[in-house]
Amino acid sequence: MLVRPKPGILDPQGQAVEASLRQLGFSVGDARIGRVVDLDVDATDAKQAREAVERMCQQLLANPLIESYEIALKADA
Amino acid sequence: MLVRPKPGILDPQGQAVEASLRQLGFSVGDARIGRVVDLDVDATDAKQAREAVERMCQQLLANPLIESYEIALKADA
Secondary structure, X not given: OEEEEOOOOOOHHXXXXXXXXXXXXXXXXXXXXXXXXXXXXXXXXXXXHHHHHHHHHHHHHOOOOOEEEEOOOOOOO | OEEEEOOOOOOHHHHHHHHHHHHOXXXXXXXXXXXXXXXXXXXXXXXXXXXXXXXXXXXHHOOOOOEEXXXXXXOOO
């Protein structure tokens, strides 16, 4: 899943990266840094897997006050 | 773009997240943590934009020894 700072929330890491890229000569704007978390989930179907990952995001992986998350599932054996 | 630890590279952050999720009762495995970087790039076309982002990854955003990256472009006004 992808965890990103919500719009409007200050993102100092993104600002630092943007400043560094400009210093290197790149013409960029609005840099934001988030996390990507890849993991295997034991589940019987996609619905169950998505619900489990939703709970993981809410309980541990994202801070719902300042971060939004996006879940992508990939079926596997 | 997405920056992830390469397969085989130790990922202590992923291990910590996996241990915490298990402690919370989730049945998960192989957790890996990377970064997602969103930014606006000034470019005349998609090819030029992709080349610029490739250079950003190589120069600043990823450590090519231990990380792989994946670029996704989104056209904008």
